[in-house]
Amino acid sequence: MGESKKQEEINQLLYKYASEGKTVVRLKGGDPYVFGRGEEECAYLVEKGICCEVVPGVSSAFAVPAYAGIPVTSRWMSSGVTVLTAVRSTGEVIDLDYVPKKGTLVILMGVHVADRLKEQLLKVRPAGEPVAVIENGTLPGQRVFVSTLEKLDVVVRENKVRAPAIFIVGEVVKLRSALTR
Structure with missing residues (x-):
């Protein structure tokens, strides 16, 4: 790089x-x-008068969970997905009061603020809600950890999770065991 x-x-x-x-x-x-x-x-x-053309790829918010065996929506569990960044441009953890109480949350760039992010998430989601932490998604060194929201920071710390990593919050995380070997 x-x-x-x-x-x-x-x-x-x-x-x-x-x-x-x-x-x-x-x-x-x-x-x-x-x-x-x-x-x-x-x-x-x-x-500045220069034409700009964008050719998008597939966002890691969707590619990484899919590669890890976690659909971001499911007709039985989640009819919607919200993609968030964990921190504002100022470095503050985002305010999560506006996020849906149900459905899947895909949170990018949250490893270094996992403890503070967990506290914000616990204000809007139940402590036992399933969470997946995916490090180096889609790469040969990919690691996936499944736990609950109340243990998000512990999982990150004990497994020494490093960026790039994303968090998936929601019932769809439970589907991973049925979709992967």
Whole structure:
């Protein structure tokens, strides 16, 4: 992987090469409009008169649970799915008061705030609700841990879970045992 750059620097590089008449491809994993900051890059270019075309991939919010044997919806258990980022751009854990009381939650970028996230989730969901923690989803080193909401932070800490990882909260997590070997 290449070195990490700040978003403003990325925007400027995209503009620099595009304004020179070059065809520029900004390759991102998944869907660049699902917490991928693709809208920032596109808006920056369009504001400067550069056309921007987005070719989305499959978001990790859907690909990772599926690969781990967890459907995000099920006609018997969950008729909806909500995709969330665990933290705001300021670094604060998100306020979960607005999330549905039922259905599947897919939470991205929450490993480093698992303890605080758990406390927020317990305000809106039952302690015994099933949770899956999926680290390195779809990769050869993928690890999946199934537990309950009340133990989310313990699972992350005891298994030394590192990013990238996502959390799946909801009854659909129970289906994993019937869908994987």
